[in-house]
Structures are given as structure tokens and as C-alpha cells.
Amino acid sequence: MEKRELTCIECPVGCRITVEVENGVAVSVTGNGCPRGKLYAENEVVSPKRVVTSTVRRYDDKMIPVKTDVPVRKSEIFAVMKKINSFVLDRKAKIGDVIVYGISDDANLVVTANID
Numbered sequence: 001m002e003k004r005e006l007t008c009i010e011c012p013v014g015c016r017i018t019v020e021v022e023n024g025v026a027v028s029v030t031g032n033g034c035p036r037g038k039l040y041a042e043n044e045v046v047s048p049k050r051v052v053t054s055t056v057r058r059y060d061d062k063m064i065p066v067k068t069d070v071p072v073r074k075s076e077i078f079a080v081m082k083k084i085n086s087f088v089l090d091r092k093a094k095i096g097d098v099i100v101y102g103i104s105d106d107a108n109l110v111v112t113a114n115i116d
């Protein structure tokens, strides 16, 4: 049985979590301060995911902050960044607007700040 030490990134508390892994599956999770930490740890040892944050170029060359609306598998992040880097937003968009649907799996790309 493999033991892994993680720091939960689901909130600023940053609980230190110990996960026991057997055959690629979390069989024990301790140290989490809440159920979100348990879920984070279980996913992290099987298929780690991260929210991707970046910027996209708008038609007027202004850079618009964006992020995926759900975490993306780490193995997909490079492909997502490639799409973000080649994308040009052809209109003004406000915070929360989806500008690319399905940028990866079930993740969409959303605007995170209002830029004039």
C-alpha cells in the first residue's frame, strides 16, 4: 500500500491530507477538514485536475482574463492552453460569459473580469 501526502487546494486552509492508495484507488483519507478535501484527495491520486486560468486576445488586442468553469484533467491542460493561445475573442464580453464551450471534456472557458 502506498501512502501519499497532499495539501488540499480547495480552500485557503490548506489541510495536509494523507491518502493510502491501493491498486490506484484511495482506500483511506485522513487529515481533511471537510468532505471537499476527501473528494479532492480521492480525485488527486486517480486523475488530478486543475482549473486553468489564462488570458485570451480580443479583436482590439486587449488581453481578457479567463478560466475554465470546472477543473480540467492535468493531462489535458497543454491542449487547453494551445486552444486558448490561438483563440481571438471577436466581441466584448462581460464577467461570467462563456466564450468557448467544451474547451475540454465538460469544461467551458469563461471571462473572469470586465475589460472595456
Ligand code: SF4
Residues within 6 Å of the ligand: 008, 009, 010, 011, 012, 013, 014, 015, 031, 032, 033, 034, 035, 036, 037, 038
Ligand atoms: S479539506 Fe476542507 S477545510 Fe481543509 S483545505 Fe480542503 S476544503 Fe479546506
